[in-house]
Amino acid sequence: MTKMISLTKYEHQVVPKFRDQLNQAESVEDVKKFFIATTQELLSLATEGSLSVDYDDISLLPGQTPSYSLSSQVTDDASFKELANSDLDAVMGRLSEQASNHHKHLMKNNTKTKLKIKNH
Secondary structure, three states: OOOOEOOHHHHHHHHHHHHHHHHHOOOHHHHHHHHHHHHHHHHHHHOOOOOOOOHHHEEEOOOOOOOEEEOHHHHOOHHHHOOOOEOHHHHHHHHHHHHHHHHHHHHHOOHHHHHHHHHO
16 A cells, blocks of 8 residues: 655645735736746645646646646656655645635726736
8 A cells, every 4th residue: 555645745735825925916827826836836845846846747737526637747757756755736626726715806807907908
């Protein structure tokens, strides 16, 4: 029987900052940016820095199940494969669910989003 690796200690390290960022998000693009940055940090912590994840390797997919995707460049990496017997899917699911919920909230009230895009 293989031993399950728990990543919740890393989740607890990144979640407070992530929640603050989501609360300050002014657009759906901010939500995506914060989700990706948090996921990069989580994967770096979980692999002790041996996995380098680019911004384009992670996607937030609100309204889908699962609500995130990782590129094959990440999932094919040996450091990532070492996390196969972990709760990474559950942790990523919780993070992406929070981001998706906030994304949905901002889509309902997208006045801020339109103003931010228009002013750039």
